[in-house]
Every structure is written in structure tokens, then in C-alpha cells.
């Protein structure tokens with residue numbers, strides 16, 4: 294339920310409402326808007342009629358049910374957009390933030406040459422996998438902690454905050470020591486133990502949509518993070534499984550527009566995994582920018598044919614700078 298406060302409600306009236314929500318057996322989450330405050334009562338097992346009765350409390354404008362199954366991430370609870378600060382880079386403030394780097398960190402030389410090139414091209418964050426979720430156990434699994442050290446060094450040199458995937462609760466502490474944004478990969482979107490653990494860290498989380506997850510399931514996964522105590526969540530659409538096999542996944546652009554309607558959290562697109570084809574990255578990136586996405590995540594490698602993971606979908610260094618030039622041109626509806 295949402296308790297909407299009146300414009301001129303006093304702090305004492307607000308505190309009274311928060312106390313009553315807790316007494317009724319719910320968690321109280323406060324959102325202060327420019328004009329009025331909203332108290333969201335969430336949880337299970339509370340006494341709903343006590344919340345409904347708060348309509349009569351001083352300073353309360355009305356009590357309404359939250360229409361969606363996800364609560365704290367819904368725009369009903371927080372109408373203004375969340376801006377997530379990633380090591381000084383703001384995601385969700387109306388700018389278009391490009392995250393770029395290799396699928397996996399493979400060596401110092403590979404990471405640093407990519408980091409310098411993406412920085413020169415205008416990327417704001419550096420990505421690189423240290424712990425890799427691979428379909429086959431015989432494929433490259435990532436350099437682990439050594440990759441984290443290299444990422445931290447690359448941040449030191451370039452000033453770009455770094456993003457890397459956390460696959461397991463066991464790795465959360467060491468990744469938090471070195472990274473600025475913790476990625477939950479598509480395969481782990483509904484790893485609830487991991488989400489609960491990441492709700493307790495003081496680093497922002499990039500939550501990728503599962504390949505077979507509905508938008509509702511994706512937002513409910515985000516709800517685990519926010520309800521558990523971490524409000525700094527960025528959503529990433531990375532393509533879903535469909536009958537189409539010409540592209541690796543189907544980048545669901547409508548889901549980005551829909552997610553931005555339903556939630557106040559920033560939403561970015563990953564056209565690399567979303568298409569699997571370098572030639573489609575620029576058009577899909579421009580489409581994502583045109584529909585209001587808050588940014589992009591793209592895979593870049595100095596020599597894609599030698600990459601240990603996701604080479605076929607990676608841009609090379611000139612390809613990345615060309616993408617950035619095309620993104621800075623005025624957006625046209627039709628690609629030429």
C-alpha cells in the first residue's frame with residue numbers, strides 16, 4: 294500500500310505514519326518528492342486494515358494499493374527517476390552512458406589497449422569479465438582475482454570506473470574491493486541468494502534480464518535488491534530467447550521502453566549479447582538511444598578473432614570509435 298502525504302504535511306505527521314506502518318507489521322519506505330512525501334508499506338503478513346485506516350491520520354492525503362507485484366521499484370512509489378552513481382559517473386540523469394570493454398579480461402596488454410581506446414572514444418565505464426559464466430565447462434572461465442587487479446589498475450590509469458560480473462556469493466567481498474558496479478549476469482537474474490547478498494553491499498548493481506525472463510520477473514528480481522536495502526540498481530536488457538536463430542538473442546527494445554514506464558530505475562541496452570552481430574550494434578544502439586535508454590554496454594576487443602570469449606560479437610577498436618561517432622550524429626529514424 295502507498296500512503297500519500299499532503300503537500301504541507303509536517304515531519305511529525307510523517308513520522309507518525311511511518312511508526313503506524315511498522316506497528317501494522319510492514320516495512321516503511323519513504324520517498325520524498327519535490328512537493329510531497331510518499332510512504333510505501335511493503336512486506337507480507339501485516340494487518341492491511343490498519344494501513345487503510347491511516348487515510349484518517351493527520352497529514353495523509355490518501356491510501357492506495359500498489360497496482361504492480363513489484364513495489365519499491367515501481368514509479369507509483371517513486372515517480373521521479375533514480376540516478377545511480379557509479380564511481381562518480383551518473384547513470385539515469387538524462388545523459389547516455391556508454392560502458393565498453395572486453396567480454397573477458399585476458400591479459401594486461403589486451404585490457405589496457407582496450408581501456409585506452411574506449412576511453413578515447415568516449416566510453417564512461419570500463420567492463421571486463423573476471424568470473425565468466427560459460428555454457429561449456431571446457432571454455433575459458435576467466436582469470437578470477439588476477440582480472441580484478443588488472444581492472445583496478447586500468448581504472449587507475451584511465452579514470453574509468455569498472456564493471457564486472459559476480460557469479461557467486463563467495464566472490465562478492467573480493468569483487469566489491471575492486472569494482473565500482475557489480476553485474477548480475479542474465480543466467481543469475483533469479484539467483485535469489487545472490488540477489489539477497491547484493492542487497493547488503495554498498496556498491497551499485499547492474500541487473501541483466503534473464504534470457505527467458507518476463508519484464509515482470511526482471512523487475513521482481515530488482516525488487517529483491519531494493520527491498521533488501523540496495524537502491525542503486527541499473528537494469529540491462531541483453532536479448533531474450535525466441536525462435537529466431539539469425540541473431541544470437543532477440544534484443545527486446547520494447548522491454549526497455551516498457552521498463553522505463555514501469556520503473557524509476559535506469560535501463561540500458563546490451564546490443565552485443567542482444568544480437569551477437571557487430572554489424573547490428575550501431576543500429577540497435579541508435580534505436581536504444583532514440584527510445585530513451587540511459588546507456589549501452591558493448592563488447593570491444595583489440596583482436597576479436599583471438600578473443601577467448603564472445604569474439605564474433607565484439608567490435609574492434611576502430612569499430613568502437615566509429616560506433617561512438619555514429620551515436621553522436623543526430624538520430625535519424627532510418628539508417629542509411
Ligand code: PEP
Pocket residue numbers: 396422426477478479480501531566
Ligand atoms: C557478459 O556480459 O559477458 C555476459 C556473460 O552477459 P549475459 O549475462 O548477458 O550473457
Ligand code: MN
Pocket residue numbers: 396397566592602603
Ligand atoms: Mn560476453
